[in-house]
Amino acid sequence: MSADARTVLRIVVGVSGGIAAYKAVAVVRGFVKLGHDVHVVATEAALRFVGKPTFEAISRNPVETDLYEGVAEVRHVAIGKSADLIVIAPATANTIAKLAAGIADDLLGNTVLASTAPLVVAPAMHTEMWRNPATVANIAMLRERGATVVGPATGALTGTDEGTGRLEEPQTIIHAALAALRPHDLAGKRIVVTAGGTREPLDPVRFLGNRSSGRQGVALATAARDRGADVTLIAAHLEVEPPSGVRVIPAGTARELQDAVGSTAADADLVIMAAAVADYRPAETRQAKIKKEDSGKKLSLRLVQNPDILVSLAANARQQTTVVGFAAETVSDRDELLKIGRAKLARKGCDFLVVNAVGWQQGFATESNDVVVLERSGNIVLEASGSKLSVAHRILDSVATA
Secondary structure: OOOOOOOOOEEEEEEOOOOOHHHHHHHHHHHHHOOOEEEEEEOOOHHHOOOHHHHHHHHOOOOEOOOOOOHHHOHHHHHHHHOOEEEEEEEOHHHHHHHHHOOOOOHHHHHHHOOOOOEEEEEOOOHHHHHOHHHHHHHHHHHHOOOEEOOOEEEEOOOOOEEEEEOOOHHHHHHHHHHOOOOOOOOOOEEEEEEEEOOEEOOOOOEEOOOOOOHHHHHHHHHHHHOOOEEEEEEEOOOOOOOOOOEEEEOOOHHHHHHHHHHHOOOOOEEEEOOEOOOEEEOOOOOOOOOHHHHOOOOOOOEEEOOOHHHHHHHHOOOOOEEEEEEEEOOOOHHHHHHHHHHHHHHHOOOEEEEEEOEOOEOOOOOEEEEEEEEOOOOEEEEEEEEHHHHHHHHHHHHOOO
């Protein structure tokens, strides 16, 4: 089952009884915001922490709790059989033990046993319980059976305790859960992604930069990782955290990014140049702060052109390497966007070009994107809009197997 944002998934969120149950509300809300049909199966203990009305209001569906309700409909089996994905967050030590042993003395246990859907478990408990040999063995058994275990994180626990056992953040759980539905179609592929915006220093204090947050590049690296690829992320001043499980190389300026691409792209199967790279840099970088009293009312800067990394990469890439460029243009007309994109594609010589319109309130530093992907001939191979992660997966669908 695809986790594409256009596919409505029936997701069961199981909630067991722990203080972290309050975070399950955000997990449910996150899935609903992505357009999925979410059904909460809560244990009696869970409802002592968060009430039914909260889960029902957020999920927009009745909360299922009682093993003996809807017996004529065989509901205790039907919920699991109809699920595309089951996510248990939080999963207490007790719930994990019952899952490992196949115990089905409540509706949640029956739902899991009756389902063939991917199972994602997000543990939450005190450190001592997490490290207990029984829990360690139970988690190992669930993993061996194919369950995805997300976390736990390290941080503040109940009371004054701190350590490993904290429930992972809702967005991390959501991304990991949807990734469990993705086929590992990029396993064995080496993918390099550039992200963020380069900065060219004027002096120790100031720089020439751009408004790129790096969100789309990070989403591409995340999507590639989730599909099994060996990912290197060349990060130029990100406003978001890079994903775990990828190699991260920092690159501040255009020339630093060029060096990083040169050292990583030679044996890559796919290189995606999503970073916003400065076209120009100051001809001179001052070693001390430029002061108003020294410059007067006007300050003139002389700029020199930076190397065109994409042109060089496309010209020198081995035949087995697919090169994807990005072009952000300040146009409002679609035909003009495509005209500029095709001309740039011809100049750059890359295999694909992802073009999108940007402006003061569009494209940069937003959670969503609207892109057109052009192939070398100039033909449109993809038009995609939505969250940057869903757009990332659709871009990979189009370019990764070319």
